[in-house]
Every structure is written in structure tokens, then in C-alpha cells.
């Protein structure tokens with residue numbers, strides 16, 4: 001049977017591993033777990049029949065979620081679109097903008113799904129290597145664009161490097177390539193200073209002119225602890241919402257996910273506790289690992305550690321023997337073979353990571 005030739009060397013997405021009995025710090029999930037308030041609201045909703053799982057998701061609930069997101073971000077609700085996680089939103093956006101022969105720019109290392117979606121659409125990813133501190137050279141990025149470039153993917157904070165892109169840089173890029181959609185993936189925005197988010201830019205500038213070409217992606221998977229339910233959203237220029245609705249799979253976001261997201265936005269305390277725990281834990285990990293390894297600054301809920309001269313796979317294995325699963329970053333294009341990414345955990349988990357990493361430092365006789 002013939003499959004499309006451009007799919008032949010597509011790599012399978014490699015998620016962070018879950019190993020029974022070990023602490024999972026491999027997928028940047030929420031160390032507090034899902035809010036109890038959210039769980040009880042869902043259970044009550046199902047038991048009372050208000051959340052009727054025999055029915056297709058109701059557009060009224062989706063509208064309520066968009067209103068709640070709009071209030072959370074202080075943007076107009078007719079600029080919000082939702083999907084099955086950022087992954088689902090990206091899938092729809094790529095289907096809108098990319099086709100055979102089109103190109104997209106990806107500064108690497110970064111989240112690997114961008115590249116897969118571009119290839120599936122029949123497009124060609126063009127990679128721009130980040131600088132040593134993982135910042136992006138605007139000159140290099142802009143000169144990599146041509147008249148076939150349809151999209152640019154900028155994660156901010158970036159996975160796995162943890163750094164953010166400056167608002168003025170995004171504005172400069174969007175202005176330099178007005179025919180190209182600039183996608184800002186803010187999956188980890190809640191853990192960064194709030195002024196770093198590009199949502200402010202969209203709020204201030206509006207998009208009265210039809211040229212607006214910036215999209216900001218957000219998710220309920222990280223700070224809102226709903227990764228298992230698959231729900232995310234984007235703030236888009238108004239001109240894009242109509243086509244988004246026509247291209248997106250109907251009912252791609254299920255009714256439990258919609259109800260849980262509304263409840264999660266209401267539980268401000270859980271969000272505050274999560275952000276506080278992550279920011280403290282991040283400082284703790286950086287402070288205690290830095291004397292032994294090169295640890296990069298992070299605006300996200302993980303830290304990136306250079307374990308050279310050891311190899312990342314060897315340190316991954318050694319941590320696993322200590323009951324801790326992290327992410328070996330050698331599967332990220334352009335990341336080399338000495339980087340590991342550690343999700344910020346609970347205080348106790350972070351302490352275990354520090355002790356294990358000190359042990360590994362000795363074991364590998366690093367200087």
C-alpha cells in the first residue's frame with residue numbers, strides 16, 4: 001500500500017517516560033496534581049446529570065470556557081480558540097497554513113511536535129540553531145525566511161532550554177515577515193514573569209488591520225494540572241477564528257475537559273500554590289545543582305542541566321537507578337548529547353534529585 005513519501009522518515013513523538021515506582025520528572029507536569037476542587041466539581045457534575053456524557057460536548061459550555069479564558073487573560077472572547085491541548089491547536093493551525101512545498105522556521109533545540117506536523121502537512125522545516133545561551137539571532141531567523149515561509153514556531157519559555165523570547169524581538173520578527181504566521185507557544189507562561197507573555201501585545205495592539213500575524217498558544221496541561229484531559233487554547237487575530245472553526249475537528253475537546261478547565265480557572269488558589277511551589281523549587285534546584293553542573297536559567301517548570309563530560313543517556317540511567325525519571329534531551333534536534341531536563345517537583349522530590357545528582361557527580365568523577 002502506498003503511503004505519502006514525505007511520511008516515510010517521520011519520527012514517532014517520544015514522550016517523557018513513566019516508570020512504575022520511580023518519581024516522574026520527565027514531562028513537566030504539575031507537582032501538586034489536579035486541584036481537589038476541580039475533581040469534586042467533575043464528579044458532582046456527572047452524578048447530578050448536569051455533565052451528561054451520553055451527549056456531544058455542548059457549544060454553550062465551550063462559550064462559557066472562552067468567556068472564562070478571556071477574563072483570565074483580559075482579552076476579547078472572540079479571539080479565543082480551543083483544542084485538544086496545544087498539540088491539538090497546533091494541528092489545526094498547521095493544517096490551515098501549511099501545504100506541499102511550503103516552509104516553516106524552527107529555532108532548535110525546541111519542542112519536537114512542530115517539526116512532525118510540518119512534515120505531515122507536506123512542508124519543509126528550516127532549522128535555525130540557537131546561540132550558546134539559547135537566545136535566537138533575529139538576523140539569522142529573518143534571513144532564513146523566504147516567500148514560501150508560512151509559519152515560525154517560537155516556544156517561550158522554550159522547551160527544553162527554559163529561556164523566553166523578548167516581546168520586542170517577536171514584534172520585530174512579525175513586522176519583518178508580515179505574510180508569515182508567528183506562533184508563540186506559551187505552554188509554560190504561568191511560571192515566567194507575567195510581563196513576558198505576548199498576550200499583552202495582542203491586547204494592546206488589537207488587530208483591526210487584517211495583517212495581524214501573531215498567535216499565542218496556552219494550555220491547561222501545566223500550571224492547571226490537567227495534562228491527562230488534553231485541553232489547550234490560543235489567542236488569535238480575529239480574522240483567523242472563522243477559518244479555525246471550519247478546519248478544526250468538531251468536538252475535538254471533550255465535555256469533561258471543558259468543565260474541568262472552567263473549574264480550574266476558578267480555583268485561583270491551586271494556581272497560586274502551583275506557581276509558588278515551582279518558582280521556589282526551581283531556585284532550589286538551580287542553587288544546589290550549580291556547584292556541580294552547568295544549570296541554565298529557567299522561566300519554566302523545569303531546569304536544563306549540562307552533565308558534560310558525561311553523556312546524558314548515562315546520567316539518565318544513573319538517575320533511574322536512584323528511582324528518578326528525567327528527560328534525556330539527546331532526542332531533541334540540535335541539543336547534543338550532554339543535556340538532561342528535570343521537571344521541578346515537590347520539595348521532597350527536588351531534595352532527592354539534588355542528592356542523586358551529587359552522587360552521580362562523584363560516581364562519574366567529574367571535576
Ligand SMILES: Cc1ncc(COP(=O)(O)O)c(C=O)c1O
Nearest residue numbers: 085086087111159187219221232
Ligand atoms: C513547548 C510545549 N508546547 C506544547 C506542549 C504540549 O502541550 P499540551 O499538553 O497542551 O498539548 C508541550 C508539552 O510538553 C511543550 O513543552
